[in-house]
Amino acid sequence: MTTDAAGLGKARASAFVLPALALIAVFLIFPALWTIYLGLTDYRLTGLAAAQPRLVGVDNYTGALADTRFHTSLWLTVLFVGGSAIAGQAVLGFTIAWILRSRRGPVRRLVEGVVLLSWILPSSVVAFLWIALLDRSGGTLNALLGTPGFAWLLDYPMLSIIVFNTWRGTAFSMMLYSAALENVPPSHLETARLAGASVPQQLRDVVFPLLRRHILTNLLLISLWTFNDFTPFLLTAGGPEGRSEILPVYVYNVALRGGSLGAGAAISFLILLINLIMALAYLRLLRGRRRSQEAAAGGPPA
DSSP states (O other): OHHHHHHHHHHHHHHHHHHHHHHHIIIIIHHHHHHHHHHTBOOOSSSHHHHSOOBOTTHHHHHHHHOHHHHHHHHHHHHHIIIIIIIIIIHHHHHHHHHHTTOOSHHHHHHHHHHHHHHHSOHHHHHHHHHHHHOTTTOHHHHHHTOTTOOHHHHSHHHHHHHHHHHHHHHHHHHHHHHHHTTSOHHHHHHHHHTTOOHHHHIIIIIHHHHHHHHHHHHHHHHHHHHTOOTTHHHHTTOSTTTTOOHHHHHHIIIIISOOHHHHHHHHHHHHHHHHHHHHHHHHHHHHHHHHHHHHTTSSOO
16 A cells, blocks of 8 residues: 555656656757757758758867867857956956945945846847947947047957946846845854954955855856857957857857858857856865865764
8 A cells, every 4th residue: 555655656746747857858958969960960051961961970079179260269258258257247246245235225226226227138238238338439438438439349349248248247146145145144244343354354254155155156157157148249249350259159150150050069069068067167166165064064964
C-alpha cells in the first residue's frame, strides 16, 4: 500500500513537471541542438547552400577562431562588459543604493524613478534618445558643451556605447544592492563608526563581507546580460570600421548581413561556451566563499 502510494505520488509529480520540461525542450534544448547542427554546415540565406546545405565539420569553428575580426570583436566585448557592467552598472548602482539607504521621502523616490525609467523604457526608444543626445548636428550634448559638429558616435564609439549601457542598466544593480543593504545591521556600522572607521573602511570591513554573495550574483547576471546585449547595434551598428562591433553585432553581420547562417551559428555556439565559462567562474567564487565561511564557523550546521 505504501509502495503504491509512493508510486502514485511520483506519477503526479511527473505530471506537474512534464509541461515545464516540454517547454524547456521546445524553446531551449531544440534551438541549441539546431544551432550546433547549423554550425557544422555551410547553410546560407540564399543560393544553392540554402536549399542543399552540406556538412563541413568544424570548418566554421576553426575559421571563426582564426579570424582576426572575431578576436577584435571578443576584445571589444570584454571592454564593453568590463566598462559598462562591472565598472559601470555595479559601481554606480551600489553608489546610488549606498547614498539613498538612509533617505526617505520625495528625493529618494525621484532618484529611483529616474534611474528605473531608463531601465523600463524600450531599447529602441532609449537608443533614439541617445542618438539625439550624441548627434553631431543639433545633438543635445554638443549644444550643452558648445562643441557643434563633434561626432561622438564616430570618434568615440566604444565609449559612447559603454556610457549608454551603464546609464541604461544601472537600475537592476541599484535595486539589488538597496535590498541587500537593508540586511546590514545598523549596529555594525555604528560600532565601526564609533571605532573611528572612515566610510571606505566601513565598506571594506563591514558592508562588503556581508554583501559578497549579492555582489557576485549581481556581477554574474549583469555580465551575462551585457555580453549578449544587441542594443548597441541601434547606436553604431558596429561601426565605424568595426570599432564597436561586439560579438552579438558580429554574429548579426555574419549571419544575416553576410548570409552565412552556418558560420553565424558556429560563432553563436562559441559565445555560449564563453558564457558558460563566465558563469562557472562566478559560481566557483561564490561556492569558494561559502566554504570558507563554513570553515570559519566550524563547519555547516548539522
